[in-house]
Amino acid sequence: MATIEECRGALDTLSDNLAKADGDVRSAAALDRSLSCHITDLDTTFTGRLAEGRIHVVDTLPGPPREKAQIRLVMTGDDLVAMVGGDLNFARAWASGRVRLEAGFRDLLKLRTLL
Template sequence: MATIEECRAALDRLSENMGGAEGDVRAAAALDRSVSCRITDLDVTFVGRMSGGRIHVQDTVQGPPPQKAQIRLAMTGDDLVALVDGELPFARAWGSGRVTLHAGVRDLLLLRKLL
């Protein structure tokens, strides 16, 4: 089972990857939205903001997020690490219910370029 530190490191790697993106992916990464990533097996949520092509984690809270973010992800820590490391395709994880993603329709259309 991935630790909180490993999950935070995975989010940092994801942010770095987004920051180096180009073309359509860079445009999708440039959204300015509140984000939360709930790690279900650890019962923690990373909350922050996606802006400037990066994810800025502002806090880690126990349990569900205190406020509803515009983009919300939920998954196990192992799945987060596997997604970021390229070992788990997002479409397969989302289709099987291992990852949940909630966002507005317009955001979902843009985010699909990232995933």
């Protein structure tokens, strides 16, 4: 099972990858939205913002998200680490229900380029 530190590191790596992206991915990452990532097996939530093409983690809280972020991710720590490491395809994980992504309709349309 991935640790909280490994999950935080994966989010930092994902942020770095988004910042280096070009084209449609860069455009999708350019949103300015509140963000939460709930790690179910650790019962921990990372909260922050997707802004300026990066993920800015502001807090790490026990339990599920306390407030409804504009973009919400839910998954296990192992799945987060595997996705960022390239061992798990996000679109397949999302389609199979291993990963949940919730956002407004317009944001989902924009974020689909990340799939």
